[in-house]
Amino acid sequence: MWKGSVVRNRQKALNPRVVLVQQLAFLILLIGAWQFVSGRLIPPFYISNPLDIAGVIWKWLADGSIWVHVRSTIVTLFMGYLVGAALGIGLGLALGLSPRTERIVAPFIAALYGLPKVALLPLFVIFFGIGLVSKVALVASVVIFLLFYATLAGVRDIDRDMIDGLRLMGASGEEITRKVRMPAILPWLYTGLRTSLGYALTTTVVSEALSSNRGLGFLIEYSASQFHSAGVFAAVVVLLVLSSAIMVPLGMLERRSKPTRLSH
Amino acid sequence: MSHLQLIRPEPATGATPARRRKISLDKVAVDFTTRGKTFRAVDDVTIEVPEMQFLALVGPSGCGKSTVLNMVAGLLAPSEGSVTYDGAPVEAANTRVGYMTQKDTLLPWRSVADNIGIAFELRCRKANAAERRERVAEMIDLVGLKGFERHFPAELSGGMRKRAALARMLIYEPETLLLDEPFAALDAQLRILMQQELLRLVERRQMTVILVTHDLEEAVLMADRVMVFTSGPGRIRTERDIPFERPRNAMELRFRPEFSAIHEELWSELKDEFAASVERERRAQ
Numbered sequence: 125m126w127k128g129s130v131v132r133n134r135q136k137a138l139n140p141r142v143v144l145v146q147q148l149a150f151l152i153l154l155i156g157a158w159q160f161v162s163g164r165l166i167p168p169f170y171i172s173n174p175l176d177i178a179g180v181i182w183k184w185l186a187d188g189s190i191w192v193h194v195r196s197t198i199v200t201l202f203m204g205y206l207v208g209a210a211l212g213i214g215l216g217l218a219l220g221l222s223p224r225t226e227r228i229v230a231p232f233i234a235a236l237y238g239l240p241k242v243a244l245l246p247l248f249v250i251f252f253g254i255g256l257v258s259k260v261a262l263v264a265s266v267v268i269f270l271l272f273y274a275t276l277a278g279v280r281d282i283d284r285d286m287i288d289g290l291r292l293m294g295a296s297g298e299e300i301t302r303k304v305r306m307p308a309i310l311p312w313l314y315t316g317l318r319t320s321l322g323y324a325l326t327t328t329v330v331s332e333a334l335s336s337n338r339g340l341g342f343l344i345e346y347s348a349s350q351f352h353s354a355g356v357f358a359a360v361v362v363l364l365v366l367s368s369a370i371m372v373p374l375g376m377l378e379r380r381s382k383p384t385r386l387s388h
Numbered sequence: 389m390s391h392l393q394l395i396r397p398e399p400a401t402g403a404t405p406a407r408r409r410k411i412s413l414d415k416v417a418v419d420f421t422t423r424g425k426t427f428r429a430v431d432d433v434t435i436e437v438p439e440m441q442f443l444a445l446v447g448p449s450g451c452g453k454s455t456v457l458n459m460v461a462g463l464l465a466p467s468e469g470s471v472t473y474d475g476a477p478v479e480a481a482n483t484r485v486g487y488m489t490q491k492d493t494l495l496p497w498r499s500v501a502d503n504i505g506i507a508f509e510l511r512c513r514k515a516n517a518a519e520r521r522e523r524v525a526e527m528i529d530l531v532g533l534k535g536f537e538r539h540f541p542a543e544l545s546g547g548m549r550k551r552a553a554l555a556r557m558l559i560y561e562p563e564t565l566l567l568d569e570p571f572a573a574l575d576a577q578l579r580i581l582m583q584q585e586l587l588r589l590v591e592r593r594q595m596t597v598i599l600v601t602h603d604l605e606e607a608v609l610m611a612d613r614v615m616v617f618t619s620g621p622g623r624i625r626t627e628r629d630i631p632f633e634r635p636r637n638a639m640e641l642r643f644r645p646e647f648s649a650i651h652e653e654l655w656s657e658l659k660d661e662f663a664a665s666v667e668r669e670r671r672a673q
Contacts, residue, residue: 283493285489285491285493286493286495288461288463288481288493289487289489289493290506290510291481291483292461292462292463292481292482292483292485292486292487293483293486293506293507293510293513293560294483294510294511294512294513295510295511296510296511299509299510299511303495303506303509304495307495307497308497310497
């Protein structure tokens with residue numbers, strides 16, 4: 125007799141409720157181990173401990189001081205994301221439809237794309253001062269390239285034969301744009317928007333840590349400068365909750381979308 | 389099987405008018421440039437297709453047959469010579485023709501039914517929803533895709549996609565059909581059925597047709613005239629009228645001795661070209 129499940133269809137489907145209980149148990153075990161190790165094997169100066177961290181978070185929530193940082197991070201993230209996405213898509217469409225110009229500027233765009241954008245932050249601070257605008261500019265400078273290349277790839281991927289096919293049926297230019305060009309680049313935009321959101325969040329936190337007086341990035345940096353490890357971990361936990369709140373629904377959305385509709 | 393509603397009126401019975409020249413290619417040549425090398429795909433091709441004629445072009449692959457269709461469709465300009473349609477030079481996409489390319493151009497984000505009905509969404513062929521639904525259902529029935537209306541092209545086999553593309557073209561009944569290997573991906577039984585259906589439609593609607601195929605049997609069964617192309621550069625090696633009656637029963641025709649005789653005659657011309665094309669490809673390697 126076979127032991128285990130060699131045959132595929134005999135594999136038991138995992139009960140989601142059981143999985144959830146196991147995941148919770150794993151989390152509790154992890155936190156318990158952390159609490160146990162701290163002060164016994166590793167000094168709390170380095171790793172703090174879960175109870176202290178919970179205490180800090182509770183304090184932040186109780187006096188409401190955390191919200192200014194959470195709000196600042198969210199505002200920076202989405203403003204930078206939207207500005208960068210709008211510019212990137214616009215530029216991608218413009219250059220995608222005029223290949224001659226695209227060929228001229230392509231190497232310059234590629235060079236800028238390769239540049240680590242964080243290096244531009246001091247420049248943005250000189251331009252816009254310390255505050256929301258310089259951070260938004262940095263986030264946008266990251267997103268713009270990702271959306272630009274996604275859009276450009278989408279425009280280039282449009283099948284000429286599909287356009288010709290519709291043109292022979294008597295479709296006008298506007299009808300071809302509406303029925304072929306736009307639906308054809310939609311999945312590319314979707315992918316670009318999804319991947320760039322993660323980069324946008326990273327850049328937001330970095331910009332806050334480097335030059336700001338609010339935001340979760342600032343809170344992490346500030347706590348570290350005070351050697352307040354519980355504060356660092358507490359801010360990281362808040363960031364973790366925030367990023368999950370943004371990313372998890374996105375992943376669920378992706379699973380629900382029908383691949384046959386979007387892919388070729 | 390087919391009970392198409394008619395867009396164009398049935399022709400009045402009586403004396404047939406003199407057939408006008410529908411499509412004409414005059415001493416056409418096409419050069420392509422790839423990797424810095426220029427080669428001639430089509431050379432000195434002159435074809436005249438009268439209205440309502442069914443012309444078949446046969447020849448080995450790569451002999452420029454599809455290039456001829458591209459020129460008639462207005463998607464490609466000849467390097468030399470001229471192409472005219474209804475007496476006027478073809479200078480832009482020719483919206484009088486229905487073109488079924490070798491590669492299907494179904495839109496991957498649309499279901500089979502929505503692909504087939506797309507012609508009715510266009511400015512020039514607006515129809516009300518009920519009429520559109522009815523016509524799409526008829527077309528789906530005609531090409532045997534019942535039950536697959538809501539499928540997407542990626543979920544269909546190659547042959548089914550071909551049939552969907554055929555339905556998409558036939559639904560608006562263009563006056564001229566350009567068909568590039570329309571039945572190549574179909575299995576033998578289905579091919580015979582589809583050939584017969586297409587013949588019936590073409591005869592009823594009095595369409596002008598250019599069919600490109602490497603299947604000589606198909607060419608002789610369906611066409612009024614067959615042209616054999618040489619392998620690269622494509623020239624016309626020979627042409628022959630196919631004298632069978634219209635309307636034609638392709639299923640029965642293939643068992644007649646006259647059919648075999650014509651098939652044999654053309655095959656003797658064609659087989660040299662196939663051999664030459666194989667030889668050319670071998671040397672190119």
